[in-house]
Amino acid sequence: ITTIEGIAGEATLHPLQQxxxxxxxxxxxxxxxxxxxxxxxxxxxxxxxxxxxxxxCMSGNICRCGAYTNIVAAVQQARKSV
Structure with missing residues (x-):
């Protein structure tokens, strides 16, 4: 099982986090x-x-602040880096 703490190495961010x-x-x-x-x-x-x-694909998560546009942009950016 991978948790949010385990998606990146100790010294670097995962491209998705960045x-x-x-x-x-x-x-x-x-x-x-x-x-x-x-x-x-x-x-x-x-x-x-x-x-x-x-x-x-991300529709199972609810964002109370409505930051969906930024979240989608982050996913699209990460896709280019992974």
């Missing part, structure tokens, strides 16, 4: 762990390349 920072995908932090782990799984599962497909 993308969440770059795209300001964190707001209140309520959904961060769930969004991050769903996004990490999405990087290794079949999911369409466009933003609508990413939203559908």
């Amino acid at each position: 993308a969440f920072i770059d795209q300001d995908a964190f707001q209140c932090g309520y959904c961060t762990s769930g969004q991050m782990m769903s996004a990490a799984a999405l990087l290794h599962e079949p999911c369409g390349a466009d933003d609508d497909a990413v939203r559908e």
